[in-house]
Amino acid sequence: MKQEDTETIVPEMDDDISTPDAPDRETVGRASMTSRAYARLRADIISGVLVPGQKLKIEELRQIYDAGTSPIREALSLLTSDHFVERIDQRGFRVAPVSSKEFDELLKTRCWLEERALRESIANGDSSWEEQVVLAAYRLSRVPRSQVDDHFVANAEWEVRHKHFHVTLISACDSSMLMKFCDQLYDQNIRYRQLSGIQAYPSRDVTAEHGAICDAVLARDADLAAKLLVSHYNSTGDFLKDQLEDA
Amino acid sequence: MKQEDTETIVPEMDDDISTPDAPDRETVGRASMTSRAYARLRADIISGVLVPGQKLKIEELRQIYDAGTSPIREALSLLTSDHFVERIDQRGFRVAPVSSKEFDELLKTRCWLEERALRESIANGDSSWEEQVVLAAYRLSRVPRSQVDDHFVANAEWEVRHKHFHVTLISACDSSMLMKFCDQLYDQNIRYRQLSGIQAYPSRDVTAEHGAICDAVLARDADLAAKLLVSHYNSTGDFLKDQLEDA
DNA sequence: TAATTTGAAAAAATCGATATTATTCCCGTA
DNA sequence: TACGGGAATAATATCGATTTTTTCAAATTA
Numbered sequence: 001m002k003q004e005d006t007e008t009i010v011p012e013m014d015d016d017i018s019t020p021d022a023p024d025r026e027t028v029g030r031a032s033m034t035s036r037a038y039a040r041l042r043a044d045i046i047s048g049v050l051v052p053g054q055k056l057k058i059e060e061l062r063q064i065y066d067a068g069t070s071p072i073r074e075a076l077s078l079l080t081s082d083h084f085v086e087r088i089d090q091r092g093f094r095v096a097p098v099s100s101k102e103f104d105e106l107l108k109t110r111c112w113l114e115e116r117a118l119r120e121s122i123a124n125g126d127s128s129w130e131e132q133v134v135l136a137a138y139r140l141s142r143v144p145r146s147q148v149d150d151h152f153v154a155n156a157e158w159e160v161r162h163k164h165f166h167v168t169l170i171s172a173c174d175s176s177m178l179m180k181f182c183d184q185l186y187d188q189n190i191r192y193r194q195l196s197g198i199q200a201y202p203s204r205d206v207t208a209e210h211g212a213i214c215d216a217v218l219a220r221d222a223d224l225a226a227k228l229l230v231s232h233y234n235s236t237g238d239f240l241k242d243q244l245e246d247a
Numbered sequence: 248m249k250q251e252d253t254e255t256i257v258p259e260m261d262d263d264i265s266t267p268d269a270p271d272r273e274t275v276g277r278a279s280m281t282s283r284a285y286a287r288l289r290a291d292i293i294s295g296v297l298v299p300g301q302k303l304k305i306e307e308l309r310q311i312y313d314a315g316t317s318p319i320r321e322a323l324s325l326l327t328s329d330h331f332v333e334r335i336d337q338r339g340f341r342v343a344p345v346s347s348k349e350f351d352e353l354l355k356t357r358c359w360l361e362e363r364a365l366r367e368s369i370a371n372g373d374s375s376w377e378e379q380v381v382l383a384a385y386r387l388s389r390v391p392r393s394q395v396d397d398h399f400v401a402n403a404e405w406e407v408r409h410k411h412f413h414v415t416l417i418s419a420c421d422s423s424m425l426m427k428f429c430d431q432l433y434d435q436n437i438r439y440r441q442l443s444g445i446q447a448y449p450s451r452d453v454t455a456e457h458g459a460i461c462d463a464v465l466a467r468d469a470d471l472a473a474k475l476l477v478s479h480y481n482s483t484g485d486f487l488k489d490q491l492e493d494a
Numbered sequence: 495t496a497a498t499t500t501g502a503a504a505a506a507a508t509c510g511a512t513a514t515t516a517t518t519c520c521c522g523t524a
Numbered sequence: 525t526a527c528g529g530g531a532a533t534a535a536t537a538t539c540g541a542t543t544t545t546t547t548c549a550a551a552t553t554a
Contacts, residue, residue: 032336032537034324058506068539070317073507074324077281081328083424089279090545092506109424112363120359177356181428277545279507304535315509320537337515339536 033071117170125172280318364417372419
């Protein structure tokens with residue numbers, strides 16, 4: 001296989017905006033206008049500031065995000081493939097709509113992919129991976145899910161650690177593609193969580209569920225771990241579904 | 248859940264360029280410059296005209312694809328999320344590199360996802376789906392893989408029908424997301440197939456393999472169908488791997 | 495009244511020019 | 525000779541203006 005190497009480019013750089021993750025890593029500083037706009041738009045769509053189905057007018061966005069036409073359009077193009085934005089030729093962009101049908105699909109697909117990824121991780125993961133799982137679980141357990149006790153106020157740090165725990169679980173699956181897909185679905189799911197306008201807590205003990213998953217993983221009990229993980233997602237999903245139907 | 252409906256947009260339009268598929272559907276005619284550039288760039292990357300790792304200079308592409316800066320950059324942005332192009336802030340775009348490691352991952356991940364999708368299809372598919380599978384298999388069997396008998400000359404029609412057969416197999420899995428992922432991986436795989444500079448035929452009878460898969464599907468034998476599908480992919484993969492190593 | 499046409503306004507798409515950043519290559523120095 | 529500084533060059537990123545297309549509503553017609 002021939003490869004053009006007259007052009008000298010640094011070969012490794014897996015942390016740019018093409019990664020569905022880490023949207024706000026270098027949002028300020030030397031990042032390009034496109035990256036900035038991408039990160040901010042993405043955050044605003046996930047958080048629900050930009051409403052599902054909403055038309056995204058270039059001129060409007062230009063003013064809000066303080067950038068020119070090109071960076072805005074490029075950012076929107078990037079978001080299109082992440083399924084956060086829809087593009088229609090000659091008719092511009094809009095925030096991807098949501099539906100309970102799509103949420104069902106999302107939940108289902110996540111379970112399929114994460115189960116496979118988890119089983120592979122359990123089969124392949126070495127002791128360093130085990131340690132990372134333990135550490136991620138511990139760190140997650142050290143912060144409260146809600147900033148206030150009697151009603152729910154999202155805790156950003158919990159969100160970060162929660163995602164990190166789930167990423168770590170499947171990080172030994174040895175397929176960056178599968179991990180990327182899981183990541184995409186995770187972020188889609190967060191969007192639904194935000195949009196549901198979650199007020200009440202889930203009554204069940206989420207921390208205990210994480211602990212149980214962690215134990216099963218360390219025991220290399222793939223069947224149990226997969227079962228726990230899937231039911232973990234499903235109960236969260238059921239809870240969200242109720243919220244979605246109320247609203 | 249609130250939804251802004253002051254803006255009137257046609258709600259359904261699932262066939263635009265955001266679909267990783269059908270890149271050249273309306274490539275001519277009223278399609279936008281961006282869509283045209285996207286389709287042509289995509290085709291040229293898959294076919295190997297644009298070499299893996301190659302720097303993609305905007306000015307150059309502008310001339311080749313006869314479009315302005317913005318459409319080219321937008322098209323490249325779309326291609327980055329498809330993993331056909333890499334983007335590095337402030338350093339432009341290049342064709343996504345290939346590696347035998349990545350090919351391994353690709354093959355593995357495809358098997359995981361397609362197996363799941365096929366099992367779901369077999370579980371959920373109705374008689375209309377069965378008929379579509381039969382039809383797709385028949386149509387595939389009616390065209391030769393190579394235009395010439397004694398050496399390999401790619402037959403575009405075979406490619407189209409082959410893809411359609413595989414898409415149809417999993418079309419009853421009831422997850423557009425999973426199908427989209429499979430589609431992405433399929434196209435990535437085609438790229439590797441093209442790049443390997445395939446000359447000789449695989450000696451095995453690919454048509455027979457398709458027939459066997461079809462039979463197992465109609466018999467609703469999920470285990471057998473999955474086994475056949477995975478080994479179908481793996482043998483193609485092994486064959487490609489040899490080609491890759493030779494080159 | 496319903497359907498169609500027309501035209502003004504709005505928005506998207508596109509372009510070419512400019513500003514910004516990276517790369518290259520030359521030259522002086524250790 | 526190897527190294528590092530610093531223009532000169534090349535390429536990217538960005539902007540605002542222009543062109544094209546769509547949208548909306550009023551006017552016309554059957």
